[in-house]
Amino acid sequence: xxxxxxxxxxxxxxxxxxxxxxxxxxxxxxxxxxxxxxxxxxxxxxxxxxxxxxxxxxxxxxxxxxxxxxxxxxxxxxxxxxxxxxxxxxxxxxxxxxxxxxxxxxxxxxxxxxxxxxxxxxxxxxxxxxxxxxxxxxxxxxxxxxxxxxxxxxxxxxxxxxxxxxxxxxxxxxxxxxxxxxxxxxxxxxxxxxxxxxxxxxxxxxxxxxxxxxxxxxxxxxxxxxxxxxxxxxxxxxxxxxxxxxxxxxxxxxxxxxxxxxxxxxxxxxxxxxxxxxxxxxxxxxxxxxxxxxxxxxxxxxxxxxxxxxxxxxxxxxxxxxxxxxxxxxxxxxxxxxxxxxxxxxxxxxxxxxxxxxxxxxxxxxxxxxxxxxxxxxxxxxxxxxxxxxxxxxxxxxxxxxxxxxxxxxxxxxxxxxxxxxxxxxxx
Numbered sequence: 001x002x003x004x005x006x007x008x009x010x011x012x013x014x015x016x017x018x019x020x021x022x023x024x025x026x027x028x029x030x031x032x033x034x035x036x037x038x039x040x041x042x043x044x045x046x047x048x049x050x051x052x053x054x055x056x057x058x059x060x061x062x063x064x065x066x067x068x069x070x071x072x073x074x075x076x077x078x079x080x081x082x083x084x085x086x087x088x089x090x091x092x093x094x095x096x097x098x099x100x101x102x103x104x105x106x107x108x109x110x111x112x113x114x115x116x117x118x119x120x121x122x123x124x125x126x127x128x129x130x131x132x133x134x135x136x137x138x139x140x141x142x143x144x145x146x147x148x149x150x151x152x153x154x155x156x157x158x159x160x161x162x163x164x165x166x167x168x169x170x171x172x173x174x175x176x177x178x179x180x181x182x183x184x185x186x187x188x189x190x191x192x193x194x195x196x197x198x199x200x201x202x203x204x205x206x207x208x209x210x211x212x213x214x215x216x217x218x219x220x221x222x223x224x225x226x227x228x229x230x231x232x233x234x235x236x237x238x239x240x241x242x243x244x245x246x247x248x249x250x251x252x253x254x255x256x257x258x259x260x261x262x263x264x265x266x267x268x269x270x271x272x273x274x275x276x277x278x279x280x281x282x283x284x285x286x287x288x289x290x291x292x293x294x295x296x297x298x299x300x301x302x303x304x305x306x307x308x309x310x311x312x313x314x315x316x317x318x319x320x321x322x323x324x325x326x327x328x329x330x331x332x333x334x335x336x337x338x339x340x341x342x343x344x345x346x347x348x349x350x351x352x353x354x355x356x357x358x359x360x361x362x363x364x365x366x367x368x369x370x371x372x373x374x375x376x377x378x379x380x381x382x383x384x385x386x387x388x389x390x391x392x393x394x395x396x397x398x399x400x401x402x403x404x405x406x407x408x409x410x411x412x413x414x415x416x417x418x419x420x421x422x423x424x425x426x427x428x
Contacts, residue, residue, distance in 0.1 A: 001024055001025050001026060001064040001065060001307055001308075001311065002025075002026055002027045002028075002029070002061065002062065002063050002064050003019055003025055003027070003028050003029070003063060003064065003065050003066075003067060003307060004028075004029045004030075004031065004057065004058050004061055004063035004065070004066040004067070005019070005028060005029070005030045005031075005041065005066075005067050005069060006030075006031055006046070006048050006054055006066060006067070006068045006069055006070070006073060006078075007030070007048055007068070007069030007070045008032050008033055008034050008037075008048065009034070009069065009070070009292055009367045009368070009380075009382075010292055010293060010295075010296050010334075010365040010366060010367035010382070010384070010385040011069050011070075011289075011290055011291070011292035011293075011295040011296065012030060012033070012034075012037065012069040012070075013034065013036050013037045013040075013296075013365040013366050013367070014295045014296045014299045014300070014365050014385075015067060015069060015290070015295065015299065016028050016030045016033075016037050016040050016041040017040045017299075017363070017365070018299040018300065018302070018306055019067075019306060019307050019310075020040045020041060022305050022306055022307045022308075023305065024305055024307050024308055025307050027041075027042065028040065028041040028042070029041060029042050029043075029044060029061055029063065030042070030043050030044075031043065031044045031045065031046035031048065031054075031057055032044070032045050032046055032047075032048060034366045034367070034368070034369050034370065034379070035366055035369040035370055035371045035376045035379075036364065036365065036366025036369055036376075036384075037366065038371070044057065044061075048070060048072070048073055049072045049073055049076060050073075050076075051073060051076055051077055051078040051080075051081040052081065054066070054068075054073060054078050054081075055078070055081050055082060055085055055087065058082070058087055058089075059085070059087070063087075064088065064311070065088050065089070065090065065307070065310060065311050065314060066082065066087070066088065066089040066090070067089075067090045067091075067310060068089065068090065068091040068268075068289065069289060069290070069292075069295075070289065071097065071100055071101070071149060071287065071288060071289055072149070073091075074091045074092055074094070074097040074100075074268075074288055074289065075094060075097045075098075075100070075101040075149065076094065077093070077094035078091065079091045079092060079093045079094070079096075079097075079267075079268075080093050080094055088311065088314050088315060089314060090267065090268050090269075090310050090311075090313060090314040091267070091268040091269075091288070091289065091314075092264075092266045092267060092268045092288050093264065093265075095263070095264045096259055096264040096265065096266040096267075096288065097288045098264075099255075099259075099266070099270075099286040099288055100149070100285075100286055100287050100288040100289075101148060101149055101288075102147055102148065103145050103146075103147050103148075103185045103285065104122045104147050104183055104185055106283075106285070106286050107120050107122065107185060107187075108122075109255075109258065109259075109262075110283060112258065113254050113255070113257075113258035114254065115250070115251055115254050115255060115258075115283060116250060116251070116279075116280065116281065116282040116283065117282050117283040117284075118143070118187040118188045118189075118190050118275075118282060118284075119138070119187060119188045120185050120186060120187035120188070121137075121138075121185070121186045121187070122147075122183065122184075122185055123168075123172075123183065123184050123185070123186060124183050125172070126168055126169060126172040126173055129168045129172065129184055129186060130165060130168060132186050133161055133164050133165065133168070133186070138186060138187065138188045138189070139188070139189075140158070140159055140160055140161070140164075140189075141157050141158060141159045141189045142157075142158050142164055142186060142187070142188070142189055143155065143156070143157055143158075143186070143187045143188070143189055144156045144157075144158055144164055144167040144168060144171070144184060144185075144186055145184060145185040145186075145187065146171050146177045146180045146181040146184055147180065147181070147182070147183040147184055147185060148177070148178075148179060148180030148181070148182070148183075149180055150177040150180045150181070151228055153177070153225070153226050153227065153228070153341055154171070154177045154180055154181065155226055156226075157189065164186075168184065171184055172184060190275040190277055190282060190284070191275075191277060191278070192275045192276045192277040192278070192282075193238055193275070193276050193421075194213065194214070194273065194274065194275055194276070194284065195211055195212070195213050195236040195238050195239050195274050195276055195281075196211060196212045196213065196214060196236070196271060196272070196273050196274065196291060196294055197211050197239065197244070197247050197251075197252070197271075197272045197274060198210070198211070198212070198269060198270070198271055198272075198290065198291075198294070198298060199248075199252045199256075199269070199270045199272075200268075200269055200270075200309065200310070200313050200318075200323075201252075201256050201266060201267060201268065201270055201313060201318070202267055202312065202313045202314075202315070202316045202317060202318040203256065203259075203260055203265040203266055203267045203316055204256065204260065204316070204318075205318045205321060206248070206252055206253065206256060206270075206318075206321065207309065207313075207318060207320060207321055207322060207323050208244060208248060208252070208321075208322070209298055209302065209323065210234045210235045210298045210301045210302070210325055211234065211235045211236040211239040211244070212232050212233065212234040212235065212236055212291070212294040212297055212298050213232060213233055213234075213236045213238070213421060213422065214229050214231075214232045214273075214291065214293065214294055215229065215230045215231045215232065215415060215417075215418055216229060216230070217230070218230060218336075218340070218341060218415075219415065220415050220416055220417045221417060225341055225342070226341070227336075227340065227341040227381075227382075228292065228341070228381075228382060229291070229292060229293045229294070229334065229382075230293075230334045230336065230382075230414070230415045230418070231293060231331070231332055231333045231334050231385075231414075231415055231418030231419070232291075232293045232294045232296070232297050232331075232332050232418075233297055233329060233330065233331045233332070233393065233396070233397075233418070233419045233421075233422045234294070234297040234298045234301055234329060234330050235301070235325075235329060236422075237393075237422055237425040237426040238276055238425055239276075243276070243281065246280065246281060247272070247274065247281050250280070250281070251272055251274075251281065251283060252270065252272065255270065255272075255286075256270070266288075267313060267314060267316065268288065268289065268313065268314075269287075269288070269289050269290045270286065270287075270288065271286065271287035271288070271289065271290065271291050271294075272286060273285045273286070273287070292367075292382075293332045293334055293382075293385050296330075296332045296365045296385045296387050297330035297331065297332045297387055298330075300326070300330055300363065300387065300389065301325050301326045301328075301329075301330060302323055302324070302325060302326075303323075303324035303325060303326050304323065304324045309323060328389050328390060328391055328396070329389070329390065329392065329393050329396050329422065330387055330388065330389050330396055331387065331388050331390075331393065331396040331397045331399075331400045331418060331419040331422070332365075332385045332386065332387040332388075332400065332418070333385065333386045333387075333388075333400045333401060333404045333414055333415070333418045334367075334382050334384070334385050334414060334415075334418075335382075335383050335384045335385075335386065335404055335407060335412050335413070335414045336381055336382050336383060336412070336413055336414065337368070337378055337380070337381050337382075337383055337411055337412070337413075338410075338411030338412070338413060339381075339411070340381035340382065340413075341381060344381050344411070345378075345411065346368070346377070346378050346379050346380065347372070347377050347378065347379075348377055348378040348409040348410045348411060348412075349372075349375045349376070349377050349409060349410075350369065350375075350376050350377060350378060350383070350384075350407065350408070350409045351407070351408050351409065352406040352407040352408050353376065353384075353407060355406040355407075356386060356403040356404065356406040356407050357403070359388075359399055359402050359403040359406070360399070361388055361389045361390060361395075361396075361399045362386060362387065362388050362389075362399050362400065362402070362403035363386075363387045364384055364385075364386050364387075364403065364407075365384065365385045365386075365387065366383075366384055367380055367382045367383055367384060367385060368380015368381060368382055368383045369383060369384070377409075378409055383409070383412070384407065386400050386401075386403040386404040386407070387400060388400030388401070388402070388403060392426070392427075393419055393422040393423045393426055393427070394423055394427070396419065397418070397419035397420070397422075397423065400418070400419070401416075
């Protein structure tokens with residue numbers, strides 16, 4: 001098979017790297033790719049958010065399957081365009097992608113289909129939102145979410161009315177996240193620990209992939225602003241087989257069946273971000289693609305041939321409901337640019353990539369990198385994800401940080417506590 005991977009981050013590097021290891025795959029092409037993806041795939045330029053450009057590239061390359069990494073092409077209808085042209089693509093249609101592109105739609109959908117989630121109020125104006133706050137119906141802390149896509153940053157957990165009011169004005173009046181904040185969702189704060197469950201679905205059946213836990217806040221001990229993710233580990237020790245069965249029965253399958261019933265059949269990766277509450281697992285949010293940095297720790301755990309599984313899901317003919325999984329856990333540490341998730345500089349030369357990759361059990365996935373002459377330089381806020389595998393979480397954490405410490409660029413920073421939650425949960 002010849003595969004085309006769309007995107008330019010560490011998630012796409014992990015996809016290209018994993019698919020290139022399949023015996024059934026002859027070539028992987030990645031567009032637009034990055035400096036690290038060049039090591040495992042042929043990269044070619046494309047505007048990933050332009051469905052017509054992506055389709056034209058797939059036709060020129062005669063790709064047997066196109067796999068979309070980021071959410072933007074999906075929310076712009078790239079899957080619809082491929083379907084109309086009779087080409088195979090893994091990813092949901094524009095209507096199905098509203099599970100991620102509109103938090104208001106997702107909350108209303110879950111209410112219609114009995115999927116457990118937090119109580120909420122959808123607000124179309126700042127006046128309505130401030131009036132909802134005044135009722136104190138959700139108490140404090142309270143969660144304020146921009147309705148649309150905000151690169152994982154459009155969520156504020158406000159500890160009091162002042163902070164909640166500031167967040168509402170930033171989203172709805174100042175438009176910090178553009179049109180994504182024209183409508184917001186105010187919801188109750190859920191107590192518990194977070195975990196992520198991933199399903200590969202063909203619209204009717206689902207294969208559950210290894211679970212994971214993300215680290216959203218910028219700094220140690222979950223402090224600082226929300227980011228796109230500063231690290232992850234897989235699997236989550238919080239989700240045992242019984243919990244996973246419960247998630248399948250109460251969340252994953254009701255969503256798949258509900259989407260089909262509403263004429264929005266969902267094919268691709270369904271990501272359920274969960275809060276494990278005293279009342280059971282509840283949905284925090286949905287993504288309609290693999291997470292980042294979760295993909296970097298989940299994909300290396302999948303054993304056997306992955307490409308045929310993705311092809312069958314895209315074609316609507318999954319013939320299995322499980323996949324083989326490697327037992328050793330993975331821990332991924334994100335190295336970011338100074339100032340991320342706000343303003344940051346790019347173009348900083350990166351050293352130590354080869355030294356990091358030489359650590360046993362370590363793989364370095366590139367996110368925001370570019371090639372400048374003989375140098376690889378920073379080209380984004382999240383620059384690299386260093387993934388370590390180990391026979392237990394402690395060894396995986398040790399290897400990931402040993403690799404990460406060998407990499408340097410001006411302004412580099414990372415959290416120092418990635419994976420500690422896994423160690424505490426698994427080992428006490």
